[in-house]
Amino acid sequence: MKRLFGTLVTDAVELARAATGAPDAKSLAKVVLTSDSYRITALNRAREAALSWHIPLVNHVLRVAQTAVMGIEIGKEVTLGRGVYFVHSLGIVIGGDSRIGDRVRFYGNNTVGTAKDNGYPIIEDDVWIGAGARILGPVRVGARSRIGANAVVLQDVPPDSVAVGIPARIFPRKDSDDIGL
Structure with a gap:
């Protein structure tokens, strides 16, 4: 329980930093009380706790609630890093056993993973995923x-890159020295 609380506090601090630039008391309160992204993250943390406590029914009920109320589907085996920021949560699907790093931003209507069991994506820290982007397969x-x-x-x-197009072409980031996170 202590670990869950600590993770929720860390998520609130990271989300306040991402949303306002400063994790002061006012920003933290605003994130915790009004942010859909924080609600999604908190529900997912509760689901993770239920699984670790071997209460699969609670995980399932929370997953259904998360999908119905928040419009986002996160698989039961997905690992979310700290401070994952869902800028626009509607239509986001993160499937299988995808691993999402710290401070990843989702801009909405994204798909991460595939319906098949051929491997799932690993997204490292501080990645931004543009609206409508799809990341498919074991990448x-x-x-x-x-x-x-x-x-x-x-x-x-690769790290510090930009992926654009269908299928995505990859270019080095020109601003990687000043990432602005």
Whole structure:
């Protein structure tokens, strides 16, 4: 229980930093009380706790509630890092056993993973995933990379890169020295 509370506090601090630039008391209160992203993350943390406590029914009920109320589907085996920020949560699907790093931003209507059991993506820290982007199959998206809107990523993306297009073409980030996170 202590670990769950600590993780929720860390998530609130990271989300306040992402949303307002400063994790002061006012920003923290605003994130906790009004942010859909925080509610999604908190529900997912409760689901993770239920699984670790071997209460699968609670995980399932919370997953159904998360999908119905928040419009986001996160698989039961997905690992979310700290401070994952769902800018627009509607239509996001994260499937299988995808691993999402710390401070990853989802801009809405994203798909991560596939319906088949052929492997799932690993998204490293500080990645931004543009609106409508798809990351499919057993690929790794390197730290601090940017996935463009509507891009379809089917291959590994090195750290500090930009992936754009269908299928995604990969370019080095020109601003990687000043990542602005």
